[in-house]
Each structure stands twice: as C-alpha cells, then as structure tokens.
Amino acid sequence: MQTFSFVFLAALTLAAATKLWLGMRHLSHIQRHRDRVPGEFANEISLDAHHKAADYSCAKTRFGLFATAFECGVILVLTFGGGLQLLHDVTAGWFAPGVARGVALAVLLATIMTIVDIPLGWYRTFGIEQRFGFNKMTPLLFFADILKHAALAAALGIPLVACILWVMEQAGAWWWLYAWLIWVAFNLFILAVYPTLIAPIFNKFLPLNDPLLKERIERLLEKCGFKVQGLMIMDGSRRSSHGNAYFTGFGKTKRIVFFDTLLARLAPTEIEAVLAHELGHFKLRHVIKRIAWIFTASLAFLWLLAQLMSQEWFYSGLNVQAPSTAMALILFFIVVPQFVFPLQPVTSFYSRKHEFEADTYAAQHASVPDLISALVKLYKDNASTLTPDPLHSAFYDSHPPATLRIARLQGYGK
C-alpha cells in the first residue's frame, strides 16, 4: 500500500469518527435535557412542543449517523473497491480518450449517485418529516422533483463539465486560472437566472398582494434604503410545513421571497422584524463576502488540483489505474472534503457571527419584541431543539442556538 493511501484513509477515518462522535454527543445532550423546557422559554413553549423538538432532532441526528457511515462505504467502494476503475473501463468502451469520455464518466457516476441517494431521500421525507407532521410531498412529487433536478443538472452541468475538461486538456499550465474564470462566470449566470428561470421550475411564485403587509414592508425597505423589484410569495407548503424567507438574484432580478407557510404563521409586525434581519445580511454585505470567499477558495482548490493531477500517486494511491482529467476531477471531489472537514467550525463560526450582526441590524430597524416572538415561533414550528450539544452546535450550526440569540436581543430591548 502506498503512502497516499494511508494518508487518505487516515483523513477519512478521522472525519467520519469526528462526525459520529459529535452526533452521539448531540443525542445524549438532547436526551438529558428532554424532561424540562429551558427556563427562558417556559412561558412560550409547552413541554409537548419541547418533547417533539427533542425527538425530531434526535431522529435527524440518528439518520445523520447512518448517512455518515453510508457515505464512507460508498467512498471506499468507489476507490479501494475498484468502483471508479470499473466505471472508467465501461466508458473506455464507449469513447476514445478525450472530453467526451470524461463527460460520460462524470454523467455515469452522477447517475449512480442519484439512484443510490433515492432511498435516503425517501426515508428523510416519508420517514422522518412525515412522522413529525412536516411533510407535504406526495410520492409523485418526490419523483417528479428528482427527474426535474436531473434534467436541470444535465442541461447546466454537462456543458460546464465539458468546458472545464476541455480547458484542463487544452489550455496548458495556466488551465486552472481559465477554469476558474469559467466557474465564476457560470455561478454569476446561475445567480442571475435563478429567481426567474430556475426557481419557477419547482415552485409557484405570486406577487405579495396583502395591502397592509405590503405597505409595512415597503416602508421598512425605504427606511433601510433598499431597492427591490419584487415581493413574492412561494408555495413552500407544497413540500413542507417548515417556514422561511429569503433574498435572491441581484441587480434587476433581486427579489424577496416569503414562504406561504411563514406568512400564515407570523403576524405582520413579526414578518417585518424577520425581513429586517434578512435586510441586515444584505446591508452588511454578508452575501457578497460569502460569494467572494467561495470564489477565492475555489481558485486555491483549482490550483491544488492542477498540482495533483500530474502526480501518478494521486490516482494509484486511490486504486485507480487510469489517469485522466475527468478522473482527477472526480477523485478531487472525493478527497478534498475529508481534508477540509476540520475547517467546518471556522465556517460555522463566521455564519453565526453574521447571524448576530443581522440581529443587531434588525434590532436597530424593527421591533425587538417582535423579532423575539417571531424567532420563538419559528424555532417552535420547525421543532428545532433548544438544547443542542454545545460542541455539535459549534461545529455545524449556521445559526446560533435560540437561547443565545434571544438573550442577546433582550439586551437590546432594555
């Protein structure tokens, strides 16, 4: 066995063991706090709702443990089990070496992964979400979604992969820079067309018509100096009763989207407070910072791929005897997450920092008690646990625990 095989296996084992350990901690922490609603929520959240949140979080965490083990199994089958080599041999029978063979390899692997993922998605939707009363999907919609996603991935992904592979093969030593430019352009294109061309494939969007709410929102937007083309309602209730609101698009396509499930449950003043929080993300440039960060990181990763792709050990260490640009790209997507997993707490930390900053912005531009009551409703309706394991939360949570957020907001209210 080669050195790189050992290094990769060590990283894979370490990442998986950490995920399993964090999941177990989370489970036992939630169980320990299941019998009592945390003091600060005792008035708003019943013991029944607290039990539901605990059981829902535990069900999702247990499923996460299984998914981690399953994913490790798939990675081992693809690499040391000879799966990727087999896929190469199949596509080598279809095409001569080159871009077409590379695209075929990527499509074949993506198709297999999509099929393998169906039972997991099914259990998530019709097992867990259904059991806790959140699921609104029918089996027909479930499969229609898979087919639509696959068609969209093919329409957008195949040309992108073909372009990248062509650049990797033809553009010489600086290919990674050209590939990066293509990647950036592709992402900006998706961001621009997502609200008007992609999102409507999956959901219906109607303009927000409630005159009182509309006036309230427009007043807030004006106060914050924010120009937006459309206020839209999305039929999120087609799939799930979880509520949400988000910003999308940029320039002319910029719009605010409310899930119908959110509008149904929050009072107009609470919706205004939630929107002020979202506006905070925009005004404080969180979105742009995030995009800039992703683009910078992808440039570094492409450079790294350029270095690895010419090394024979990169392939043979993962039990692949058929070096090619497409194979390098695929191996890279398998290998990198195992090595960058230890950085997860850093990205989560920045995300939570941004949430606190957006809360501060909301506190300055909307009512603090309304934001607090909206948050309590959202945590309750989404059955998010109020008692996460602190270490699990530090690793994964993009949003701070409810207790911390609300305690901080109460400080502003005084």
Ligand SMILES: [Zn+2]
């Ligand atoms: Zn936020």
